[in-house]
Amino acid sequence: MRFDMRIRKRKNVITRWSVRIAALFPILLLLCVAILLLSAKIAGPMDIPASRPAVIYDNSGKFIGKWDTTNRQWVSSDNMAPSIKLATLAIEDRRFFHHHGFDFQRIAQSAFVDMRSLSKAQGASTITMQYAKNLFLSNDKTWLRKFSEMFYTVRLEMNESKKEILEGYLNTIYYGHGAYGVEAAAHVYFNKRAENLSLAQSSMLAGIPNGPSLYSPFLNYDLAKKRQKVVLNTMVKSGYLTKKRAEIAYHSPLQLVRTDKKEAEIAPYFQDVVRHELTERLHISQKELATGGLKVYTTLDNETQETAEFWIKHTIPDSSKIQTALVALDPKTGGVVAMVGGRDYQSSSYNRAVSAKRAPGSAFKPFLYYAALRNGFTPATRLKSAPTAFTFDNGHSDYAPNNFGGYYADKPITMAQALALSDNIFAVKTHLAIGMQHLVQAARQAGISSALAPIPSLALGSKPVSVLELTRGYATFANEGARVHPALITRVTDHAGRTLYEWAPKKKQVLNRQTSYVLSQMMTGIFDKRLNGYTRVTGSPVAGLLTHKVAAKTGSTSADSWMAGFTPDLVASVWVGYDKGETISTYPDTGYAKTIWSHFMESALEGTPKNAFKPPKGVVSVSIDPKSGLRAGKGCTGRPTYFVKGTEPTAYCGQSKAEKAIKKKKKPRSMFDRLFHWWK
Template identity: 30%
Template sequence: MFKRWWAFPTLILFSIGLFAAILIFLAAILIYPNLPSLEALTDYRPKIPLRIYTEDDVLIGEFGEERRVFAKIDKVPEIMKQAILAAEDDRFYQHGGVDYQGVARAALSNLTSGGAREGASTITMQVARNFFLSREKTLSRKFSEVMLALKIEHNLSKDQILELYINQIYLGQRAYGFATAAQVYFGKPLEKLNVAETSMLAGLPKAPSRYNPVVNPKRAKLRQQYVLRRMHDLHYIDDKQYEEAMAFALAVRKDMPAYEINADYVSEMVRQMMYEKYKEAAYTSGFKVYTTLRKSDQDAAQHAVIKGVLDYDRRHGYRGPEAFIQLQSDENGLEEFLEEALQDMAGSNGIIPAVVLTSSAKLVKAYVKGGEIVEISGDRLSFAQRFLDAKSQQKNKIQRGSLVRVVKDSKGFWQITQLPQVEAAFVSMNPQDGAIRSLVGGFDFERNKYNHVMQAMRQPGSSFKPFIYSAALEKGFTAATIINDAPIVIDPADTGGKLWEPKNYEGDYSGPLRFRTALTKSKNLVSIRILQAIGIPYTLDYITRFGLDASKQPPYLTMALGAGSVTPFQMASAYSVFANGGYRVPPYYVTRILDARGNVLALAKPTLAGQDAQQAIDPRNAFIMTTIMQDVVKRGTAARAMQLGRQDLAGKTGTTNDQVDAWFTGYQPGNLVAIAWVGFDQPRTLGGRETGAQAALPMWIDYMGKVLKGVPESVMNVPEGVVVAKINPQTGLREMDGGDGIAEYFYQENLPGESGSGMGDMQGGVKPSDEVRDQLF
């Protein structure tokens, strides 16, 4: 009787199961042959972004919608695999693509909980869905997913499937694959992650947005703890590892993207170049571009620019709070309100926005973007002190609700500062082959993407004078030629407009000066007289030997004071001619381009000084000009650079009218050229005494002090055809035998006569006409 009672229901259930099995079988027969080809899996070509590196293999930038680093399965640490299996599919290596035990378990769990709380998708099914299917929740899509999973298992090994999953899965923050996520969230490669970090990443596939540790740290922590319990239950980790991982304080990076060095301007230059060549494929094909930058040089240049700009900004005083935010008196909800108020306020090179909570002349308490409340007191208030005094007449005093900027000093203490308004640029290169070693196009790329190194056409001021003096050497002048530093009035026809009464920067006059001394002291009136003597057409033609554009220079005597236009990049190239012995070497910043498989697509072929480079100027000219510009550093307008304790540095300061542009253009002969510039985007005076020596030279010193540390001083060989003779410093003429004079270099054919040999010889080798003699004297 009992058996008969169960017979009918059992028969019904069996019939239903058999019917379902027949339907599944028939569907499989019909669907399986029409499933998509697995070529996307067997010939896996993930979208890998464009990546840009320094010469010494340091990543400086990447561009692409998907941030992805491909990791081969044998390079993935075992603990990472175990964390993924614990979180997603612990029976991965036992089932055949569909985990029937998992399906039954999930069905039972969902039935007892009264809803769809647990899924049964295997890693193989997720691979099928990620590569071929949508995420719509329909029965037909789920069935296709199952069929695809079976097909994938039939054609690929388990390790191949897991490798696809590890590299294809989306994990938030534009990161695809676990290798990328390790860098994005923790700034580490996979092999350096600990148990706590791997479990955090392994928890992301379930819902990357919900469990993102940057956006939702509390939810992410709960998910991580679940994964750790699963790893412990499956005996992937022992009790001690479990306890340590549960207690470990995760340090999740929130400043993405971040790279080991800051070279955003160069990254953008490369991106534009690659897009022009490969269009959209540049962002998905996994190209690797290696630049000529060196990490140590770029770090030094970046530091020099930031420090130089901030030092200038502090010299010119605090301008007051940026804005005022009306704060509620109730402390409840204040933090949330402040975070929302600061949401769109970006930081810049460590300068962070903050809202003042309380203020007095001795103490400021402020809420810093990100949640920290800081206290600033003592000397760290000195920069903004006049805006804190209760009796201050400043309309925008620092008070509760004031929006200010704060920065940590070298000792880790906060102080009030401000975002600078001035801009700066720095570029350095190897004069032997043109390789750009560092390039900083501005204070902060995120604030101002205008690349001042490449794009800013600015007046070079006195840093242009060496090209005039170099041209004069080819016209018969020598380093000993005497020229009068005296007042001069220039006719409007020679200036392109109006009567001109030029003056030296200091407003004084030194009378007759040697050629060498005049450049060392940057005497404007001597430079004008030299240009008058050698002629403007000749000079315009001569400067093209340095790669300078003659059309950007005024065809008037104002050219002698650098009234034309150049970029810092052009100046680096031009000064390289002096630095390498007279050769024109085109600059370059990319050494090679590789495809995703490491094949070389393009390789730079630099021009080398002394080999295949064009001889731009006489080697004797480059040598003598270098010795003069070394005097500029040793005892002239750039004498501040002697704090580096080197005898081999050469260069020239540059300051334009009203201190609108400040330059220092210098080099270590044979090895390194570096150019520093400071100015405002909308040209206006830098103020008072802000000359090239004050505003730009310190950046150059900061950079050179770091990159030349431990580098031996360079020794220049005297070129053939250069002779040394003792001269009278007052007349520029050779001393008689046994006379007390100073040594000077000359072209052999321009060796001056001895004292008393005539007016022509008094010019140190130049025998000028009466008209030219009048100009010089």
């Protein structure tokens, strides 16, 4: 009985305190609201942050550009078409004139919908809340940011009129393609002023801020039209339009005129990638980049960049429609020192150096021959170059590649010569002999991240890669097997000089040092006429342009032409072709990549040692007869060839059988025998 009474007393106490707390909660809530309102009133009107765009510098600290704020123009609400204001109110905040910053009815509806769908399907942000966030807040999802948003929203509502808030919102919202505000958006999309927008154009623009990259009519026209229809239907529901006017507006021509081309600037393609890195990889908000006074230091070498642009401009005729891309980086750090994504940024801002992926052709063979060197092959290994039909996949599939021009040696050639002549038969034979997975593995280790497949044609570069990707892969060979990650930004500081980000270059040894060096020396053979055979070495047309020792490889498909190569100090790749995959048929088109690359490398390496390659321990140089693959003997032409120590040939070309037998005899072991042998 006593126990039951105790339980009842306890329950009564809990009930009394629950009632007291429940009674106090509204009072506390009202007190918090009162403090919030009082603080907002005392704080007074807010100053709109000044535009202090981030400034971008090259590797010497020279100014090269800034965060794009050119498309930011403030106009009075009176100088905006009524249709853009009504369309924006309908789709973003139709109760804008009936709340004081927070639409509690919309919040409740949104919460109900979200609970039913078990997801955050609907938002409840008002125009005032969005304006406050655009002006003063970052994208951090913290309670402090949420409280700040509430504070700034109340402060705006208490100190600004509804007309001023709507005007501010329409002047700061982002519409894509660098356009901040409705005036800039009207110019970018329609080449007209905001006051002259039609209902069709206004309803299109009003739908873009919800997802600028998703609803831009330049990028996704069909999605943009669907979004426009949603805006028009919402205007009808809000009582701003009749259904008939909405239908007419939807079917009216938009008269799109793209005017978002930027003024000529230093390394524009490079700067585009830097801007993308700042927002996507470093997660710096666009607001901070536009107003925070940040300083961005990069890896760009302005002189090297100018050299790249010069040789592209002076190699390809203005009348040609062919496109090109170039990437050069420092293999020791991975820093990108030059980048060209196309012939004319004003005509096309599409960056072919990083965004396009094209088949590299024979420029992919170095990855194959590295794998071969690690699996029993040497530069002197010989295989027959002749038309061959290969059977694979347990006899279920056939593959019959051809050599360029239909030329074949019709006899065995060395791997060193096969690489220099770019013999396709030798490459596929090697690929199948060592196991096709070894090429995939070697390419992956070197830094190729695009989709690859263990198929015979992979030996001939059938799978597409980007120019930046191939350059990174070659940098691993230049580094004697140490892989780096391409980088463009070295440091970011805020307006007070505090470091927000600092680059720390890293290397990872992923390939064998000795084998990588042997491969690099094999790649110098494309310029050596001593390796000429049934055809000339692929670098012969430009060999006379080079005074530095460089390792390189050419590549071609029916639609692409490549040249890539390196020294221990610089690696560069050049691609030339047509955006739509048109066939490259004329000689000038096929020779552009070689010419650009050779001139660029020679100019960029000016003042550096003519031969920067230094063999690591475990590598030996042997004079080899290019035809037989044996050591050069009497009557044989010798060419210095590098081998991993212990894999070099021991037999000499031009030796008789008796001489070879003598060579195989063991040398005398005792000191007396050695002395006698020496004396004799």
